[in-house]
Amino acid sequence: MNRILVDGSGIRNMYQFHKALQEAFGFPDWYGCNLDALFDCLTDISEDTWLYILHAPALYEELGDGFERFVHVFLDAEADRPNLNLVMKA
Numbered sequence: 001m002n003r004i005l006v007d008g009s010g011i012r013n014m015y016q017f018h019k020a021l022q023e024a025f026g027f028p029d030w031y032g033c034n035l036d037a038l039f040d041c042l043t044d045i046s047e048d049t050w051l052y053i054l055h056a057p058a059l060y061e062e063l064g065d066g067f068e069r070f071v072h073v074f075l076d077a078e079a080d081r082p083n084l085n086l087v088m089k090a
Helices: 014-025 035-042 056-063 065-080
Strands: 002-007 049-054 084-088
Touching: 002 014, 014 035, 014 056, 014 065, 035 065, 049 056, 056 065, 065 084
Parallel strands: 002 049, 049 084
Antiparallel strands: none
């Protein structure tokens, strides 16, 4: 089982968030730092994987709709791959 941790406390924009996700998941260099690329990479994961986002309320404050779109993409990927799990913590 993979446990991926992303600390949202220092993230100020979607690009930084995508880079944090890329690093945490080990996404390839060609990762496009957009939601379509995120969905593609997430649905390639075959192992049980838990993504923990720390300071999620602060991240939502910074990213607003961008964070909401991320959650929707993750939930769509999770519907395709039930081995994906998202946990958001304050």
